[in-house]
Amino acid sequence: MSKPKKTLQPWEAERERVRKAAKRRRAWSYTKRGFGTVFAAFFAILFLMPIVLTITNSFMSSSEISSNYGMVFATTSSGGKVYIAEKVTLKFIPDMVSFSQYVTVLFKSPEYLLKFWNSVILVGPIVVFQLTVATLASYGFSRYRGRIREIIFFLYIILMLMPYQVTLVPNYLVSDWLNILDTRWAIWLPGIFSPFAVFLLTKFMRRIPISLVEAAQIDGAGEWQIFAKVCFPLCKGAIASAAILVFIDYWNMVEQPLILLADAEMHPLSVFLSKINSGEIGLAFAVATIYMVPGLLVFLYGEEYLVDGITYQGGVKG
Amino acid sequence: MKKLKEKKAHASMGKRLKRVKRSSGLFIAPSFLGVMTFFVIPFIVIVYYSMVDNPISRNFVFLDNFKNITGNSAFRSAVFNTALFAGVSVPLAVVFSLLLAILLESKIPFRSQFRTFFLSPMMVPVASVVLIWQVLFHYNGVANDMIAVFGLGPIDWFKSAYGRIVLTILFLWKNLGYNMILFMAALSSIPKDILEVARMESATALQTFFKIKIRYLSSTILFVAIMSLINSFKVFREIYLLSGDYPVDSIYMLQTFMNNTFRKLDYQKLSSAAVLMSIVMVLIIGLLFIVENHFGKDVEG
Numbered sequence: 100m101s102k103p104k105k106t107l108q109p110w111e112a113e114r115e116r117v118r119k120a121a122k123r124r125r126a127w128s129y130t131k132r133g134f135g136t137v138f139a140a141f142f143a144i145l146f147l148m149p150i151v152l153t154i155t156n157s158f159m160s161s162s163e164i165s166s167n168y169g170m171v172f173a174t175t176s177s178g179g180k181v182y183i184a185e186k187v188t189l190k191f192i193p194d195m196v197s198f199s200q201y202v203t204v205l206f207k208s209p210e211y212l213l214k215f216w217n218s219v220i221l222v223g224p225i226v227v228f229q230l231t232v233a234t235l236a237s238y239g240f241s242r243y244r245g246r247i248r249e250i251i252f253f254l255y256i257i258l259m260l261m262p263y264q265v266t267l268v269p270n271y272l273v274s275d276w277l278n279i280l281d282t283r284w285a286i287w288l289p290g291i292f293s294p295f296a297v298f299l300l301t302k303f304m305r306r307i308p309i310s311l312v313e314a315a316q317i318d319g320a321g322e323w324q325i326f327a328k329v330c331f332p333l334c335k336g337a338i339a340s341a342a343i344l345v346f347i348d349y350w351n352m353v354e355q356p357l358i359l360l361a362d363a364e365m366h367p368l369s370v371f372l373s374k375i376n377s378g379e380i381g382l383a384f385a386v387a388t389i390y391m392v393p394g395l396l397v398f399l400y401g402e403e404y405l406v407d408g409i410t411y412q413g414g415v416k417g
Numbered sequence: 418m419k420k421l422k423e424k425k426a427h428a429s430m431g432k433r434l435k436r437v438k439r440s441s442g443l444f445i446a447p448s449f450l451g452v453m454t455f456f457v458i459p460f461i462v463i464v465y466y467s468m469v470d471n472p473i474s475r476n477f478v479f480l481d482n483f484k485n486i487t488g489n490s491a492f493r494s495a496v497f498n499t500a501l502f503a504g505v506s507v508p509l510a511v512v513f514s515l516l517l518a519i520l521l522e523s524k525i526p527f528r529s530q531f532r533t534f535f536l537s538p539m540m541v542p543v544a545s546v547v548l549i550w551q552v553l554f555h556y557n558g559v560a561n562d563m564i565a566v567f568g569l570g571p572i573d574w575f576k577s578a579y580g581r582i583v584l585t586i587l588f589l590w591k592n593l594g595y596n597m598i599l600f601m602a603a604l605s606s607i608p609k610d611i612l613e614v615a616r617m618e619s620a621t622a623l624q625t626f627f628k629i630k631i632r633y634l635s636s637t638i639l640f641v642a643i644m645s646l647i648n649s650f651k652v653f654r655e656i657y658l659l660s661g662d663y664p665v666d667s668i669y670m671l672q673t674f675m676n677n678t679f680r681k682l683d684y685q686k687l688s689s690a691a692v693l694m695s696i697v698m699v700l701i702i703g704l705l706f707i708v709e710n711h712f713g714k715d716v717e718g
Contacts, residue, residue, distance in 0.1 A: 128524075135525040142517070143534040146590065149549045150541055156549075168552050189552060189559045232448045239444035243437055251449065258456055260643065260702060261695060262650040264671050268691040269459035271679070276459075292451025322440040351542040353654040354672060358679050372544035373658040380548075387545040394540040402533060405540075406598050413599040413640050 150391070152191065157200055157388040159193040161381030168380065200385035211368070211386050218367035218390075221283060221356075222349045225290035230342055233296035234334065238326045240297070241304035242312070252301065255294035263354045274359060285359040290349060296341045303337040303411050304330060340408025343401050350394060460695075466688040482689040492690065494666060495674035498581075502670070503649040506585045510645040511638060513589060514596030519626075521597070522604050532601075536594035543591070547658045554583050575660055580668040587655050592648050596641045603637035604630065632712070639709040643702055 107115070156164065167190055204211050240252050258266070266289070274285040307330065315325045356366050363371075368390050375383045398405065467483070470476045486492050517535060521528050538546075554560050554574035561571040574583050607630060615625045631638075653672035656664050662677060663669075671694070678686050 132523070132525055135520055135523050136527070139520055139525060139527075139531045143531055146534050146538055146594075149546045149553075149590070150537060152549050152552075153546060232451065235444045236448035239441045242441035242444070243434075245438060248442075248445070251445070254457070255452065257699070258452065260647060261698060262647055262672075263653075264650060264675050265460075265691045265695045265698065266456060267675070267679075268463055268687050269456055271687075272459040272462060273455050288451070289455045292448060292455050294448075294452060294456075297448055322437070322444075326444065347540060351544075351654065353543070353657055354651075354676075357657070357676060369542050369544045373547060373661075383548055387548055391541050391545045394542060395537075398537065398540040402536070405536070406532075409595060409598045410602040412644075413602055413637055 152189070153384055153391070154388050155191055155193060157384040158196045158198070159190075159381070159384070160195065160197040160199055163190075163194055164381040164384065200382055201389075204382055204385045204389065208382070211382070211389075214366065214368040214371045215389065217365055218350065218369060221286050221352075221367050222346060224287055225349050226342055226346050228287075228291040229293060229296050229345055230338055232291060233300050233341065234331070234338060235326075236297045237300035237304050238330055240301040241307070242322070242325075255297055258294045259298050267354060267358055270355075271358060280359065281361050281365075283360075283365065286352075286355050289355075293345075295348075296345055299341045299344070299408065299411055300334065300337055304334060307333055336404060336407065337411060339401060339404045340411065343397055343405045344408050344412075346397060347394060460691075463688040464692055466684050467692045470685070472684050482685045483693065486686055486689045486693070489686070491669070491674055491677075492686075495669055495671045498667065498669055499650065499671040502581060502584065502588075502652065502668075503646055505581075506588050506649050506652075507642055507645045509585065510589055510592055510596055510649075511641050514593045514641065515600050515634075515638075517593060517597045518600035518604055521601060532598075535597055538591050539594050543654045544658055547655070550583070550587060550655075550659065576665050578665075578667040580665050584652055584655060584668055588649060588652050592645060596645060599637055599641050599644075600634065603634050607633045635709055635712050639705050642705060646701065 159167075240248060270285070270289045271280070273289075274280040277284075279285045279288070311329055311333075312325055315329045320328065351369055352367065353370055356370050360366060363374075368386070372383065372386060372390065375386070466472055468477060468479050470478045470481070521531055521535075525531075552558055556571060556573050560574065565571065572579050574580060611629060612625065615629055620628070650670075650672065653670050653676075656668050656670060656673065657676075660668070662673070664673060671690075675687065675690060678690070
């Protein structure tokens, strides 16, 4: 008993058409999403590859390293060309996982640890004191906005935007006057007074509702109390963000030590790593990995702060 | 009577404001003194140095130092290379990071993981990955193996004009994540109702992007461009760590020039180069601000 074939009513045809269009659109959006994911994954691999390679290569034994990359570093050192291998082979996974490089770096050759310590001792005080100075100053800049203060703040912005090619010459000159050239102070002091964190924190503090400050004022709080009891607790997140950004910048410093510290003994690892000689290329990967660790740890625990910090800098998010 | 009271209130408010002004000004003092000592005052001295014949005899020569330095062939090639590098890399960085941000704004899975991955190069010190770059771009390295598939000859990446390409890649690798975060924040702050209207008016994705989103992004594009410009000068780090003090001509940058001039401690060259550079920076940034003002004024506020 077959059903009599019904002719579609106009409204039914319309409904059918709309349904089909929706289905098509959904299919298209799925394909688009699929392509997007593949694309993003491709880029993610490209972005991660150098980092992952450095880490995995640090677990190779020195003979494996020199058979893989011996040629690269034999030709880059200015000495005679020693061809250990004909071809440079890139390996993701070591043939045999070995911690021997780390053992050597950590226990047998103090010079790398010394340079790592140099980095810590150069960067640590800069982060702590730049943030201290900057938190105070940003409170001043956000509490009252007169014409002079706006001009000073504008000056800070201009300074922040100046590349090292401009700022290093004044820094050198002052260090020379103050007789602190070739000492750590030559790196510390310009770092501590760098206007970057002031800019970031002022942008943040200006968003703190004025009513909070006024309430504290009515309760009889002085400026210092308003700063310490109202403003500072609200800014902890922003301070963490600024600290991360300052840390990354200085952990990576190359320009300043090259010019302000003539004594290579005081150079941080970020400069010294490139001077590793070809006899020790096996160690280089382990040292490079150790040098990455603080940055990656900060990233692991503070990614949200980092993202927030970048966003405040852009000044888009409220 | 009433007026007098108001006046009195006004006066006390003025007094209070003055007190706030004074006491909060103290908070700025340490930072301000430091900035003056380490940046502003020496900079003024440098402007002076750039116009005398040498710091000891101090004869006023006005523009001679600038003429000398602009005639210096090393300086010229450094300026040319730096400008070329920034001119190519900065627009690429803006466009690619915007594309990445749009990609992560769309509804793909694992978005937060992708964001982490794209941002991670920012956290890695240049010195740590330089080894891998050397392996990848070595004459017998992987990059040459890869282009050999397309029948292209091996290239000596670091010792030829191709060094510029390598540097651009390294620059993008390091900076795209940072820029992408800025764009993602800006994209998510575009008012939803406007996008909704556009969708109801059946605007295509491209139309929405070019007619609406780009207008709201203009201030972020400006900021990203400025930050990328500043970061493009930091590519010296890669150059120094890869090829030391005397790289190939094509990647001999301003900072390399400055570094080598510092060694000779030629104050005239150094100060006039720094002064020139600061003038150029102010001009570029000012120009960018004017352009942004022109394009973005109708959506501001």
